[in-house]
Amino acid sequence: MVNKNSRIVIALGGNALQADPKDTTAKAQIQTAKDTAKPIVDLIQDGHEVIIAHGNGPQVGQIVATYETATAANKDLPIMPFPECGAMSQGYIGYHLQQAIREEMVQRELKKEVGTVVTQVVVDEKDPGFQNPTKPVGSFFNEEEAKNLEKEMGFVMKEDSGRGYRRVVASPEPVDVVEAPMVRTLVDNGHVVITVGGGGVPVLDRGNGVLEGVPAVIDKDFASEKVAEILDADMLIILTAVEKVAINFGTPEEKELSEITIGEAKKYMEEGHFAPGSMLPKVKAALKFVESKPGRKTLITSLEKAKDAIEGKTGTTIVN
Numbered sequence: 001m002v003n004k005n006s007r008i009v010i011a012l013g014g015n016a017l018q019a020d021p022k023d024t025t026a027k028a029q030i031q032t033a034k035d036t037a038k039p040i041v042d043l044i045q046d047g048h049e050v051i052i053a054h055g056n057g058p059q060v061g062q063i064v065a066t067y068e069t070a071t072a073a074n075k076d077l078p079i080m081p082f083p084e085c086g087a088m089s090q091g092y093i094g095y096h097l098q099q100a101i102r103e104e105m106v107q108r109e110l111k112k113e114v115g116t117v118v119t120q121v122v123v124d125e126k127d128p129g130f131q132n133p134t135k136p137v138g139s140f141f142n143e144e145e146a147k148n149l150e151k152e153m154g155f156v157m158k159e160d161s162g163r164g165y166r167r168v169v170a171s172p173e174p175v176d177v178v179e180a181p182m183v184r185t186l187v188d189n190g191h192v193v194i195t196v197g198g199g200g201v202p203v204l205d206r207g208n209g210v211l212e213g214v215p216a217v218i219d220k221d222f223a224s225e226k227v228a229e230i231l232d233a234d235m236l237i238i239l240t241a242v243e244k245v246a247i248n249f250g251t252p253e254e255k256e257l258s259e260i261t262i263g264e265a266k267k268y269m270e271e272g273h274f275a276p277g278s279m280l281p282k283v284k285a286a287l288k289f290v291e292s293k294p295g296r297k298t299l300i301t302s303l304e305k306a307k308d309a310i311e312g313k314t315g316t317t318i319v320n
């Protein structure tokens with residue numbers, strides 16, 4: 001399934017990193033990071049170069065909500081802007097992952113270093129994503145709670161793949177990864193790097209070295225794809241909450257997909273089988289990566305099944 005000594009970008013879903021949405025304690029999240037570290041370190045042990053990207057939808061939403069509650073209760077507290085909240089989510093999720101991966105590597109006597117690069121990703125001010133919020137962040141709410149939040153907080157709330165209502169924010173596409181040259185140097189020197197956490201902090205390039213953070217959340221599937229292209233990776237692995245991508249998802253006609261070609265993926269996409277804000281960006285990112293150079297492939301599967309999928313036993317592979 002995975003060719004020998006490959007360069008692999010692994011994208012971890014923000015929801016997948018909060019395995020139990022009802023238990024968002026740091027303790028539970030560290031345990032999920034530890035479970036996540038195992039299949040990642042399997043790949044490192046097998047001689048692959050691994051770059052880790054991750055989502056932050058639930059986490060950044062929770063950080064923002066915490067500040068909003070605090071500032072509502074105490075008007076003297078400053079509002080914490082979205083880009084800073086995104087950077088905080090990169091920091092703490094990166095900390096969990098690097099601790100978990102390091103522990104797993106030490107126990108297997110792998111002599112490697114792992115670290116997080118707080119990453120900025122350039123976006124275009126004219127990106128249509130700024131006009132139409134689509135990216136779900138934060139916790140899940142029922143319909144009534146969602147209506148109250150729309151009224152009281154001015155949030156835009158949307159239903160998310162049959163799991164409940166979530167706040168949605170703007171999600172522009174990544175144009176460039178500011179710290180990519182440094183990530184490349186670290187990877188070329190054998191280090192394990194965690195980058196573009198939460199899709200990276202979205203920034204506008206004002207010229208002359210000036211970068212300005214903007215309130216949005218970049219889709220980590222697109223940011224991971226961008227990093228995979230820049231670093232000339234062989235494979236993009238997207239780990240989420242489902243073992244396989246399906247058509248007719250959530251209906252009695254649901255059918256899981258194993259290996260699909262670019263043509264099949266495009267056809268299913270046009271037929272509307274992949275939900276915007278959840279599976280659609282994964283399939284779009286998979287297609288973009290596979291189309292960017294012959295031989296590249298993308299695997300979409302769950303954290304739990306990652307090992308089996310990497311061995312070719314399950315998951316959905318998109319090939320050229």
Ligand SMILES: Nc1ncnc2c1ncn2[C@@H]1O[C@H](COP(=O)(O)OP(=O)(O)O)[C@@H](O)[C@H]1O
Pocket residue numbers: 012013014015016055057161239240241242244245246247248249273274275277278279280
């Ligand atoms: N066609 C589909 N096949 C499989 N899952 C789908 C499909 N459409 C929507 N989904 C939903 O998308 C979810 C993955 O998206 P999301 O939770 O946003 O991912 P992430 O792990 O990146 O946070 C799945 O858990 C599933 O509920």
Ligand SMILES: NC(=O)OP(=O)(O)O
Pocket residue numbers: 012013014015054055056057058198199217218219220221
């Ligand atoms: N930033 C981002 O794509 O997060 P999720 O993976 O949580 O959706």
